[in-house]
Amino acid sequence: MKVFEKPQAxxxxxxxxxxxxxxxxxxxxxxxxxxxxxVTGRAIGVAPVGCxxxxxxxxxxxxxxxxxxxxxxxxxxxxxxxxxxxxxTYQGDGDLAAIGTAETVHAAARGENITVIFVNNxxxxxxxxxxAPTTLPGQVTQTSPYGRDVSKVGYPVKVCEMLSEVDGAAxxxxxxxxxxxxxxxxxxxxxxxFQNQIEGKGFSxxxxxxxxxxxxxxxxxxxxxxxxxxMLPYYPLGVYKDKTQNAE
Amino acid sequence: MSEKVLMKGNEALAEAAIMAGxxxxxxxxxxxxxxxxxxxxxRLPKIEGGVFLQAESEIAAINMVIGVSSTGKRVMTxxxxxxxxxxxxxxxxxxxxxxxALIVNVQRGGPGLGGIQPSQSDYFHATRGAGHGxxxxxxxxxxxxxxxxxxxxxxxxxxxxxxxxxxILADGTMGQMMEPVSLDLGEVTKYDxxxxxxxxxxxxxxxxxxxxxxxxxxxxxxxxxxxKRYAEIEKNEVMYEEYKMEDAEYCIVAFGVAARxxxxxxxxxxxxxxxxxxxxxxxxxxxxxxxxxxxxDKVKAFIxxxxxxxxxxxxxxxxxxxxxxVLLCNRxxxxxxxxxxxxxxxxxxxxxxxxx
Numbered sequence: 292m293k294v295f296e297k298p299q300a301x302x303x304x305x306x307x308x309x310x311x312x313x314x315x316x317x318x319x320x321x322x323x324x325x326x327x328x329x330v331t332g333r334a335i336g337v338a339p340v341g342c343x344x345x346x347x348x349x350x351x352x353x354x355x356x357x358x359x360x361x362x363x364x365x366x367x368x369x370x371x372x373x374x375x376x377x378x379x380t381y382q383g384d385g386d387l388a389a390i391g392t393a394e395t396v397h398a399a400a401r402g403e404n405i406t407v408i409f410v411n412n413x414x415x416x417x418x419x420x421x422x423a424p425t426t427l428p429g430q431v432t433q434t435s436p437y438g439r440d441v442s443k444v445g446y447p448v449k450v451c452e453m454l455s456e457v458d459g460a461a462x463x464x465x466x467x468x469x470x471x472x473x474x475x476x477x478x479x480x481x482x483x484x485f486q487n488q489i490e491g492k493g494f495s496x497x498x499x500x501x502x503x504x505x506x507x508x509x510x511x512x513x514x515x516x517x518x519x520x521x522m523l524p525y526y527p528l529g530v531y532k533d534k535t536q537n538a539e
Numbered sequence: 540m541s542e543k544v545l546m547k548g549n550e551a552l553a554e555a556a557i558m559a560g561x562x563x564x565x566x567x568x569x570x571x572x573x574x575x576x577x578x579x580x581x582r583l584p585k586i587e588g589g590v591f592l593q594a595e596s597e598i599a600a601i602n603m604v605i606g607v608s609s610t611g612k613r614v615m616t617x618x619x620x621x622x623x624x625x626x627x628x629x630x631x632x633x634x635x636x637x638x639x640a641l642i643v644n645v646q647r648g649g650p651g652l653g654g655i656q657p658s659q660s661d662y663f664h665a666t667r668g669a670g671h672g673x674x675x676x677x678x679x680x681x682x683x684x685x686x687x688x689x690x691x692x693x694x695x696x697x698x699x700x701x702x703x704x705x706x707i708l709a710d711g712t713m714g715q716m717m718e719p720v721s722l723d724l725g726e727v728t729k730y731d732x733x734x735x736x737x738x739x740x741x742x743x744x745x746x747x748x749x750x751x752x753x754x755x756x757x758x759x760x761x762x763x764x765x766x767k768r769y770a771e772i773e774k775n776e777v778m779y780e781e782y783k784m785e786d787a788e789y790c791i792v793a794f795g796v797a798a799r800x801x802x803x804x805x806x807x808x809x810x811x812x813x814x815x816x817x818x819x820x821x822x823x824x825x826x827x828x829x830x831x832x833x834x835x836d837k838v839k840a841f842i843x844x845x846x847x848x849x850x851x852x853x854x855x856x857x858x859x860x861x862x863x864x865v866l867l868c869n870r871x872x873x874x875x876x877x878x879x880x881x882x883x884x885x886x887x888x889x890x891x892x893x894x895x
Contacts, residue, residue, distance in 0.1 A: 302745075333738035335610075338749075347747045353736035355609045355748040358632050361602040364594070368606020368614070369736065371563065371590045376610070376738060394602070397595035 298322035300331040304348045311504040311511025313468045314342060314410065318349055320474070321381065321408055324482040325352065328489060330377040335369050337362040339391075341383035342416040360391020363398035366405045377488055379406040385415045388424040388448045395450070395496075402459035402493040406484045409450060412501040413522060420506030424448045427525055432506070451498050451531040461493035463531040467500035467523065469515040476528075483535075492535045500526055543719035548684045549574035549617075551720050552643060552707065555691040556615050557582060560727045561641065562589045563614040565603040567596060567622060570655045571711040572645035575617040597622040601629030601642075608638040609748040611735025613695050617643035619711075620661050621652060630704055631670025635750025637734075637765070639698030641691065642676070643707045645714035648873035656873025657711030659795055662850035665708045666824045673762050675769055677705040677776065678823040680794040684718035690821070692724045697776060699730040701768055708823060710846060712796040712875070769825075778821035779830055783809070787816030789888050790834050792855050793844035794820050796875060801844050804881035815885055823851070828858040835859035840888040844868045844876055864891055 297303075300322035308314045325331040334352040338344055340359035347354035357365040362380035370378040387395050387409050398405065414432055415421040422435040425447045429438040439447075451463045462484060466477035477499055484495035500522050504514040546554070553575045556564070564579040576593065583589035590607075594600035600616045607614035618626060623644045633640055646661050648654040665678045677697050679690040687709060694705040736746050752758035783805055784790065793801040798819040808815045818834060820827050835841070840863055843852035849867045856865050868884035870876045 332740040332742075335736050335738060337606075344751060347749055351739075351745060353738055353746045355606070355636075355736060356751060357602065357605070358628055361598065361605075361629075364599040364602035365606040365609070367592070367599075368563070368565070368603035368608075369610055370606075371592065371603070372607045372610040372612050373737075376736075393595055394599055397599065 298326045300325040300334070300351050302349055302351045306349060307345055308342065309505040311502065311514055312342075313501040316468045316474060317408065317410060317477070317499050317501065318346070320478045320481050321379070322350065323478065324485050325377070327482065328485050330485065330489065333375055334377045334379065337366045337369065337378070337380040339380065339382040339386040341386050343381050343383060343410065344417070346381045360386050360389070361394055362386065362391065363394040363403070363405070363407065367398055367401070367403050370403060370405050374404070377485065379408060379485070381408045382410065383416070384409070384411045384413065384423045384425040388450050396454070396457060399454050399457045399460040399494045399496065402461065404488055404491055404493050406488050407494070407496040408481065409496055409498045410501045411450070411498055411526065412503040414503050414506045416503050416506055420503075427521055447525065449526065451496070454496060455531040459494055460496065460532055461534045462487050462495035465498040465500065465526060465528050465531065467518065467528055469500070469502065469518045473528070487535050498526075543721050545717055545719050546684060547574060547715065547717050548687045548709065549645065549714040550578045551684050552687040552691045553578040553582070554722060555688040555724065556641065556695070557586065558722065558724050559613060559692045559695040561613040561615050561695060562586060563607045563612060564590070565592050565594050565600040565614070565616050567594050567600050567618065569619045569622045571647060571714050572617050572619045572643065574714070575643060597625035598628060601626040604640045605629055605632060605636070605638060608633065608640045609636070609736050611732035611737065613699070615641040615643065617645065619645050619647045620649050620658065623661060623664065627664070627670040630676065631672050631674065632750055633704040634670070634674035634676065635672065636748050637702040638704070638748065639695075639702055640704050641694050641698060641707065642704055643709065645709045645711055647711055648871065654873040655711070657796060657875060658846050658871070658873060659710050659797065660847035660850065660871065661708065662823065662845070662847060665706050666826070666854070669706070674765065675824050676703065677701070677772065678708050679705065680708050680821060680823050681713050682795050682798045682819065684713070684716065685720045686821070687713055688720050688722060688724070696728055699728075701772055710795045773825040776822060777825050777827050777829070779827040780819045780821060782817040782819065784816035784818065784834065786814050787837070788839050789813065789815040789842065789885060790838040791815060791817040791842045791844055791881070792820065792831065792851065793817060794823065794851070795846070797844040797846055800876050800878055801881050803878045804885060807878060807882055808885045813885060813889060826854045826858065831855060831858040832860065835862040838863065840891055841865040842868050842881075842884050842888055844881055844884070846875060847871055866891070
C-alpha cells in the first residue's frame with residue numbers, strides 16, 4: 292500500500308532552498324492542488340525573480356520566468372492567449388509587493404482569471420536578507436540594521452487587506468505553513484484558488500506566510516516560532532475576500 | 540488585386556499586423572502612436588480569438604506580450620519614444636528568452652518627455668541599447684505608409700524565423716500621414732514552435748521559457764549561439780533601396796521621412812548638374828554595411844540626413860571604414876530637415892576640402 296508519494300506536478304530536481312525554508316512545503320501544496328484537480332497537463336506557471344526563480348525547474352508543467360515583479364502581466368498574456376490554460380504565478384514579497392505592485396493591483400483590478408501564490412517571508416532572501424515591503428516594524432535586516440524605523444521608511448504593505456478593496460479580486464486568503472494545522476489550511480486555500488480559476492471565477496491570491504531561517508538568523512525551529520509570534524499578529528490569517536460564494 | 544485604400548500610417552500598420560495573424564495587442568496610450576491602439580481596440584474584439592488590452596503601464600504591456608509570445612502566438616505592442624524606453628526591460632527579456640514579437644516605435648523628440656513631433660532620435664536605442672545585455676533586434680524603418688504595411692507583415696515573419704523581437708522604427712510622420720496603400724499581402728507563413736508553452740498534456744517534458752543562466756560558461760554559449768543567428772541575419776536579411784546611385788559622386792544616407800525629403804533634394808541638385816544619389820537603409824539592424832562600403836569606392840563623400848543629433852552617421856562611418864568624409868545634415872527636437880537643408884549639405888559636400 293502506498294501511503295506517500297511525490298506529486299506528479301513536481302519534477303525530480305533537488306530543491307535548492309536553504310534548510311528549514313518553507314518554500315518546499317508551498318511548492319508541494321501547489322503541485323498537489325494541480326494534480327488533485329487534474330490540471331497539471333494544462334498548467335502554465337510563471338516564475339518570479341527571487342529565491343523561487345528556479346520554480347521553473349521544480350514544477351512539472353510548462354513554465355515561463357518573468358522579469359522582477361512582472362509575473363502577473365506575463366500571466367495575463369499567457370491566460371489571454373488561451374483561456375484553457377491554468378495559469379499561476381509564484382512570487383515573493385519583494386517581487387509582488389514592491390517592484391511588481393502595479394502589476395499585482397491591476398491584474399486583480401482586471402479580475403484576471405489567474406491564481407497568484409504570494410510567499411511572504413518579510414525579507415529579500417535571494418539577495419541576502421534586505422528589508423522587504425513586508426518587513427515588520429523594528430525588524431533587523433541587512434538594509435535596516437537598526438530595525439525597520441517606520442518614521443523613516445514607512446510601514447509594511449498588507450497585500451490581502453489592500454487588495455480586498457479592489458473590486459476585481461475574487462478570492463483573497465492569508466495562510467501560513469508553520470505548523471501542521473496551518474499547512475492543511477494552506478492546502479485547502481491553494482486548491483480553492485485553482486478551483487476558482489477552473490470555474491472562471493477570476494483573480495485569486497493566496498498569501499502564504501513563510502520562513503527564512505537563513506536571513507532571519509534563526510534555526511528552522513526558532514524561525515517557525517518567530518513567524519508564529521511576530522508575523523501572525525501583524526498579518527492575521529483568514530479570508531479577506533470571497534466573491535466566489537454567491538457567484539454564478 | 541492592386542486596389543488601394545487611403546489610410547493613416549498607424550492604422551495601416553495595425554491592419555497589416557492583423558493580416559499577419561496577430562490577434563493579440565497590448566499597449567498604453569502615448570502620442571503620436573495612439574491610433575494603433577485605437578484601431579486595434581475596434582478591430583480585435585470582432586476577430587475570433589482576438590484580444591485587445593490596455594495595460595496599466597508600458598512595462599506591463601511588454602510583459603503581456605512576453606506572455607502571449609511564450610505560448611507561440613503572434614503578438615505586438617506599440618508606443619512612442621518615452622514609452623519604448625520603459626519597455627526596454629521587456630525587450631531584453633524577449634531577446635534573452637528567444638521570443639519573437641513585433642514592437643512599434645513611432646518616435647517623437649527627446650530626451651526626457653521631449654515633444655510630440657517626429658524624430659529619429661531613438662536610433663541608438665533601437666540598434667544599440669534596447670535594454671541590458673548582449674542582443675539585437677531586427678529594426679525596420681518604413682518611409683511610406685505602404686512600407687508601414689509591408690514591413691509590419693514581414694516583421695512578424697522575421698521574428699518567427701529567427702526567434703527574436705522585431706522593431707518597426709517609424710518616425711511620427713509615418714504614423715500620422717495618409718497615403719493610398721495596397722493590403723494585398725499574400726499568405727501568412729506558419730512557423731513550427733515546438734518550444735511554445737501550450738501545456739504538456741502529460742505527453743511531453745515541460746517547456747521552459749527562461750533567460751537565467753547562472754553558469755557563466757553556459758550563458759556565454761547561449762550568447763555565442765545567438766550571435767551566430769545574428770550573423771545569418773546580417774548575411775540574408777539586409778534591405779535597402781538605392782536612388783540614382785548609378786553615376787552618383789555623392790551619396791546621401793537617410794531613412795524614414797528624411798529619405799523622402801532627401802529624394803526631393805537629389806532631384807533639385809541634379810538639375811544643377813550635381814551627381815548625387817541615395818542609399819536608403821530599410822533594415823537599420825542589420826545595417827547595409829556592404830553596399831555602403833562598396834559605394835565608398837565610387838563616391839566622393841556621404842551625407843547622413845537624420846532627425847537627430849547624428850546617430851546613424853556612426854554606422855555610416857563604420858560601414859565605410861572612414862574611407863570618405865561623412866557630413867551630417869540634421870534637425871532635431873521634432874523638426875524635419877527641409878529640402879533646402881539637404882541642398883545646403885550637398886553643396887557643402889561638393890565644396891568639401893576646397894572648391895575645385
